[in-house]
Amino acid sequence: MGLIVSALGVGIALLSLLWDVWKSRSGGSGYGFIFGRSARGGALHYLKALEGDDGYFDNVPSAGALREGLARGLVEGIVRSYSKKRHRVISGTFDTLAALAFYVGSAYCLIVLVEEWFKGLGKARLVQLVLAGLDFVAPGFVLFELILLIGLVVNMLRVSYLRIRARWYRKASQAREVPITYVRELISTKKRFLFMDATLCSGYYPVVTDQCSAVRSLLAAAYSGGDACELRRTELGQVKEKGYKECVIRLVSAFVRQFIGGRDEDVTLFVFSEYGVTSVEVVNALRNQGFVAYDLGHVSDRERIFMRSITQMTLLWDCDLMGG
Known part of the structure; x- marks a missing residue:
């Protein structure tokens, strides 16, 4: 029972982390994005009301400006959303190494949980074969994770060193950066x-x-x-x-x-x-x-x-x- 509870806890933690990573990379707007509810929907609703067939707003001088403002805001919102989703893929060495380290570490945790579960199933031949296979695979995941973490640290140190030197160079050159x-x-x-x-x-x-x-x-x-x-x-x-x-x-x-x-x-x-x-x-x-x-x-x-x-x-x- 304790193993099941622990497995559920790890699973929930991993799902939560995956959800946070997905949101930060995709630019999604949380649950509202999944169910299709967003500020764009509200703007579109009001824009349709202004352009309705009933003619209520035809003689209102400010209605035209309001339509233009709503349409402009709607287009800008669509463009922002598209640009975020268009470039949500992994880019750069650090992103790639970090993502690989996360997936390999998650896979290793899953292997450990499966191994613990199979140990409670008795001494059947199939169970022993599965356990032997897991024992063979697990050290490889550990070694791969260690290599990825070392790569992450080396990359961070290299980038930090180059960035510090680049900052000194720009300062000496009196270069002005525009954000x-x-x-x-x-x-x-x-x-x-x-x-x-x-x-x-x-x-x-x-x-x-x-x-x-x-x-x-x-x-x-x-x-x-x-x-x-x-x-x-x-x-x-x-x-x-x-x-x-x-x-x-x-x-x-x-x-x-x-x-x-x-x-x-x-x-x-x-x-x-x-x-x-x-x-x-x-x-x-x-x-x-x-x-x-x-x-x-x-x-x-x-x-x-x-x-x-x-x-x-x-x-x-x-x-x-x-x-x-």
Whole structure:
């Protein structure tokens, strides 16, 4: 009986944790999301009432403004919900390792519970075979979990070290970072904008560029033009490469030719890189060529936030709901 109670307790705890993880990754709105009840439903209900066939609001001057406000809020709510669900997948090394560690640890707990349950079923041959199999599998899960946890710690230490050095570099360069949450205030409905991944190094996978159509990669422009400089493993190593600044100027010129069309193009650029290091010199090069460019800093461990924000702002701009 005690084993059953313990199993139920562990099961409830695991389900609760899974529920919290799902909510944080999916952007769902709890039980209201599951049963289809949300603020969007209320806005849609009132909008339909204003557009009814009874004609009650046809001669009310403020009804038109109210319809427009409700419709705008409804569209923005749909866009926010879509952007969250569109990018709820795991991204980045830390997310992947953490998810694997959680699933492997949960599987091991399940194996232990099943093993304890089978031990109470007697000495039957089938029971003994199952127990032998569980005894064989369990150490493998323990070893795998240990490797994942070590990987998590190593990754955290590496990222922390690189981020501290990157912060020092940005401070010495007097680089000013614009938070991603303020980008919307800098976008106009009359001026095209573009997000630019300015990461220059070999040990980087462009997650944001890969999933957001509004993002262009500086490295892609470099490779397509055959003008890529020698790449180091990290951004911090790249800035120490001989001729780094000259290389950035060449790559930015290639980027402008390929993705913007020329220096006379009226476009605002929002620049970021993995640790916010190479983005500093890229922003300077863009401004020297006459462009309006803002440095968003590092994207490392913020990939999901960037992807959601970029998707949301792009859709709102396409709907003429962005800026002034």
